[in-house]
Amino acid sequence: MSNATQTDIFWSIKSFLEKSVRNRQVCDFIDFCALALGEVIGEEISHHIRLLRTFVVQNIFCEYFRIAREAPDAGNPAWAYVLPCLRAVSEIYPSVWNSLVAENICGLEALVDDLISLMIAMHGMLDIISETRRGNGALSVTVSARIYDFAIFAEHVEFYLRDGIHVGGKFLRRTHLIIQEPSS
Numbered sequence: 001m002s003n004a005t006q007t008d009i010f011w012s013i014k015s016f017l018e019k020s021v022r023n024r025q026v027c028d029f030i031d032f033c034a035l036a037l038g039e040v041i042g043e044e045i046s047h048h049i050r051l052l053r054t055f056v057v058q059n060i061f062c063e064y065f066r067i068a069r070e071a072p073d074a075g076n077p078a079w080a081y082v083l084p085c086l087r088a089v090s091e092i093y094p095s096v097w098n099s100l101v102a103e104n105i106c107g108l109e110a111l112v113d114d115l116i117s118l119m120i121a122m123h124g125m126l127d128i129i130s131e132t133r134r135g136n137g138a139l140s141v142t143v144s145a146r147i148y149d150f151a152i153f154a155e156h157v158e159f160y161l162r163d164g165i166h167v168g169g170k171f172l173r174r175t176h177l178i179i180q181e182p183s184s
Contacts, residue, residue: 006055014060017081026084033088038095050110053092057114061085065121072128074139082125086146089118094153112161115154122147 020029037053064085067078096111126147129140 006059009052009055010059013056017060017084021080021084026087029084030088030091034091034095037088037092046107050107053096054110054114057089058117061089062117062121065125069121069124069128079139079143082143083146086122086143086150090146090149090153093150097153097157112157115157118150119154122150 016032017029020026033056037049037056064078064081068076068082071078093111093115096107099107125143129144
């Protein structure tokens, strides 16, 4: 992807997310993400979708997670975007997982790399929630619940890959995903 294309994609998706939150149509954003970034059938396009998914997750979703972590008070507008991003990844990655387990070893490796990046960003948010204990209690519970849902999925992936699996006739052995509980 060229820089101009990345910039266009970044602003288009970021604007769509912000508009969806502002208009209380978050489900439209989540559906869009699931369709645009989820399971891909044809190998010709799957590489491009994988790059797009990684770009969106790392440069938009994880960035909102970082912004919320840097200013953890409930008044930070980033929290309004964190929840839709968490819901979107909860839709995207299980769909991708189901298609990759069948036979796509390169895609499976990229998925695990994305999961690790997401878990690190989410761990930072959990640290903030557990350390500050200030702000909106309902927001903290909701964010923690969404992160917990995603962590369960990541643990499922880690369990499945623990002893190595056969994917497309190849044997894949990955290192364990490190999922840490937030410090109390």
